[in-house]
Amino acid sequence: MIEIKNLHKHFKKNHVLKGIDLSVKEGETVAIIGPSGSGKSTLLRCINLLETPSDGILKLDDLVIDAHHITKEKLLAARRNTAMVFQNYNLFANKTAIENIAEALITVKKMNKKGAMKIAEEFLGKVGLENRAHHYPYGLSGGQQQRVAIARALALNPKVILFDEPTSALDPELVQEVLQVIRNVAKEKVTMIIVTHELEFAKDVAHKIVFMDEGLIVEQNSASEFFASPREERTRKFIDHFI
Ligand code: ADP
Numbered sequence: 001m002i003e004i005k006n007l008h009k010h011f012k013k014n015h016v017l018k019g020i021d022l023s024v025k026e027g028e029t030v031a032i033i034g035p036s037g038s039g040k041s042t043l044l045r046c047i048n049l050l051e052t053p054s055d056g057i058l059k060l061d062d063l064v065i066d067a068h069h070i071t072k073e074k075l076l077a078a079r080r081n082t083a084m085v086f087q088n089y090n091l092f093a094n095k096t097a098i099e100n101i102a103e104a105l106i107t108v109k110k111m112n113k114k115g116a117m118k119i120a121e122e123f124l125g126k127v128g129l130e131n132r133a134h135h136y137p138y139g140l141s142g143g144q145q146q147r148v149a150i151a152r153a154l155a156l157n158p159k160v161i162l163f164d165e166p167t168s169a170l171d172p173e174l175v176q177e178v179l180q181v182i183r184n185v186a187k188e189k190v191t192m193i194i195v196t197h198e199l200e201f202a203k204d205v206a207h208k209i210v211f212m213d214e215g216l217i218v219e220q221n222s223a224s225e226f227f228a229s230p231r232e233e234r235t236r237k238f239i240d241h242f243i
Pocket residue numbers: 011014016034035036037038039040041042043
């Protein structure tokens with residue numbers, strides 16, 4: 001579903017991604033872990049072209065993007081094929097939970113309001129928030145807001161959902177409800193890439209773990225192998241620090 005070849009990103013003199021190769025199969029969940037500043041968010045943002053890669057090739061299903069030839073059409077196609085769930089939910093404050101989802105369907109999928117509201121309701125149900133449909137974000141807990149953001153991403157039915165530390169902004173008691181929703185999504189074989197510091201969760205939800213440091217993938221392996229027998233010293237140190 002996703003194939004990344006030799007992806008580089010520079011911010012002026014700062015060489016942030018130094019040749020990333022990564023593939024993600026359809027229906028697979030990949031967790032990206034690694035220290036702060038290692039380029040995890042930049043990698044996700046390059047996949048949906050929120051950032052322009054400096055070099056490399058990105059394949060999203062049948063869409064092929066060469067960093068040196070990014071057209072407006074490719075950019076729009078990349079956006080249409082991906083959905084992002086951010087640390088800070090990014091809901092519209094002046095729209096209710098159901099309207100937040102419907103609005104995305106109306107603007108991205110060009111649906112009519114009635115059809116969009118129907119699908120929005122269905123996806124709110126999937127994250128257990130059917131009874132919060134008409135609440136505004138300020139009337140929802142952080143965990144509930146993030147569940148609305150996840151429902152919105154799912155409703156768009158993208159080729160891949162990109163999660164950037166979806167539980168990092170939450171109070172500890174709200175983390176599990178969001179992780180549980182993501183676990184349920186993974187069971188439905190939605191293709192996902194999740195940047196997370198929750199190693200236990202990563203181990204249990206992801207098919208593959210990718211460890212990044214200083215703009216490179218240091219090690220990637222199946223979740224069980226990765227934690228049971230890390231091959232690299234840097235990986236071992238990182239895991240030990242967290243567990
Ligand atoms: P991580 O998500 O792993 O913490 P980031 O991808 O956010 O790492 O950042 C990697 C590096 O890229 C950092 O040095 C950061 O300062 C730099 N960086 C990220 N975004 C930008 C930007 N928009 N402009 C300039 N530098 C950036």
